[in-house]
Amino acid sequence: MKTGLQKNNSKKEMLHTNRSSDIQEFYRNKSVFLTGGSGFLGKVFIEKTLRATEAKRIYILIRPKKGQTVEERIDVMFKDPLFTELNRIKPTARTRLAPILGDCLLPNLGISSTDRQTLIDEVQIVMHGAATVRFNEPLHHALAINVRATMDLIQLAKKMVKLQAFVHVSSAFANCTVFHNDEIYYTNELNMTAESMCKVADLLGPDKTNRMTNEWCGKSPNTYTFTKALAEEAVLNQGQGLPICIFRPGIVIPTYREPVVGWVDNLYGPMSILYGVAHGVLRVLYIHLDANANFVPVDMCANLMLVSAAQTAKTVKQSPTEPPTIYNFVPDERNMLKWDTYRRTLEEFAPKMPLTNMIWYPFAIVVKSKRLYNILILLYHIIPGYIFDFLLLLMGKKRRMIKMYDKIHKQTAVLDYFVENKFTFTMNNTLKLFHSLSSIDQSLFNFDMLAINWYEYFYNSLLGVRRFMGNEEPDTIPKARQLWQRLLILHRTVQLIVYGGISALLSWTFLRVFHVL
Template structure:
């Protein structure tokens, strides 16, 4: 028996930007597996040496589609690439492809964005703001458009710490249209220099430009059947279609892998703060539900109301705290160790920046320098100090969101969940209260081993052997360091006081 959401997407044509990314893959897989969607158009950037047809073939070979492939489904019959790039005017889409989208598309899901926190402002404006404005203009021409879901971020409005499902565009100081005009007029170099002024309150260009994109939706997309989805930190899948699947080295998943390899040993965080982590598969279900709800709710358009916003983050009904997340990982770590670890995996969390800086010097820089010297003596390329520079750059970029405490209201999201039929709740589950966090973290560890580390269950015995060896070496090193420290103290005391 089909559900309301399934009935809505049946025989529909959906256009997805950002479909080749981590979240896009999860969304498209869910759309193909759980609905009878007619066609999914995905925006695909040109790549030197590969046609978009070849890129589509590679895309369809992703492990996340394995279940669909095993059913005999031919994915290329339902997925069609559209050559384009968000860096260019009108998304770089040809006039012919543009006409296809105008004629056929019923639903738009705009996922494409640069998620680099340190992206130069001019490029971030082009990708996150100008592309959104161009897509809104394209949507206005679509003859059969029923729904448009713009994917933002729960942290897009980090200028406030209690974030409701409303717009904070007055905090920007400039509109989306005006910012694009300024960037075009000034050019990359001058625009990038202005980032320290324009983005000061937002900590980085990512949150600033994502907030500008929301302003674009509010002021330029109001006439459209459109909504905004604001997920918090999107991480590995919970149960669908694979447990613990992750497609890239980014955010908490990258930190988890670096920790498991024995590379990342110190992190700055407030362990008593809420960990606003949301599984990618639940996000995909919520996006599809928002698409359905947006299409069936025409009262907003008649009354010219602001497009609704759906926040999605951890709340009091099933809370997850950083201390709980870290302690569960530490507790489960010995069960699922990596065979490729380079040292005993452990993690020290601190709240003070000065303590963090001291500990990273002793736990990261010094060991990294020693390993690089050994590699040089063996005639191999040095890599550890360079690796730590990358890790420290990543942790610095995410530090603002982990150290500071944010709260989110989710009235619209909860109301949407309550409005679903029992059938839809079963197929398109996005209820965060249903997550068993301990189970989920175990899935995350298994997924991290398999999809980031390339280590299947058969490598666990080898991993456990490595774990025991490095634990012995770790304890021995600790003993030597303590002995040297005590000896140094004794020598100093003997010289001056005895």
């Protein structure tokens, strides 16, 4: 078993040789405009583009945040371990990144006239990755970011005199009202167009629009999937004449290989479950273990974005009247990942690399009945939460457990639709694209989901979560194992007391009844 956080030196050495690569040649001296560059996928895309290609410039849409200027935010980004290798081999790469001050919440993305003209004159490739990924985002807000910004960017792209490719990052679950998704459009599932929905939202205003969320979303389970589906409709009908395609990734999770194995910078989705269980907080999971876990490594997503742009630039010239190509990206059906595989590998590896800040012995009870789940969270979350908060109160500390559990339960509740329904996908376009690459480009820009060893991948992901989210290096594992042993003894003791008490109560009740009889 590999250590997981070691660099894949052979692959990196290959990346920086002078061997011929069609994809590298396509990006040579070109300018890219990226939205969503400060997000999880955006950062990986920036790092890979700067490290693996000689792109002239990456313009990124970015805004000041939390008291930091855009330049300060970029400086902080480049100090992340994700960029360590890039900073080592290409110390001037930072100069190829140019901020464009803007905000997807604002009309025309909040871009100044001067910056708009720069983009119009210079950009050959657009990568639209900006989105709000919160499932329960207020509808008016989600429409502004996920739909209106997409339409505004399409109109801006139509003015770009050098444009060769536009990649719109959607989601494999954008059309989740359909349980088998082909690489086609599902506009018939919508009750209106993107343009008309935005016009109605403008007329109604935020409060009225948000109050009518259920009516507008229809069969869509949340505002995220509804607005992502609307954005796809905008690409299809407003993107006519553009060299444009749609990339639909599954649930994006830590890096598979590069530039650092297991890198992650957020605790969304599966990683939040993983960290919650490892921390000893999350103890009951509502999951159907036989369902497909449609996870995709973030570095493979960045690679497919780069390759799909190059392919779009070539194929749209040949067939300009065809609908924009869609690339679904989920685990290969010949190497399918089930939630049960995810659970079993984590059960095996978690005790070998626990956290040093666990609050309780980590364990998880998996159920597929919502009614049973609600009973168990009362027993394993709510009641222990009140007990823990009471102890904190006695120690003069701030109570936090019930508030935290309330947040966890609200977040997990929005996933019920995806737990209760099974989704399958075709990936014909994606597989065809990969097999059309030269062997060099298949290696340099790998997105072959068939080749993933899921057993090894989750081992590396666990190490990555410890290091990048828990700030715990591998040398802390011995100390964490000692804590794990102590918490195990405490956990078994509590179980003995509780189960013993229940047994005694039942025995006493039985004897009383028997005595009465």
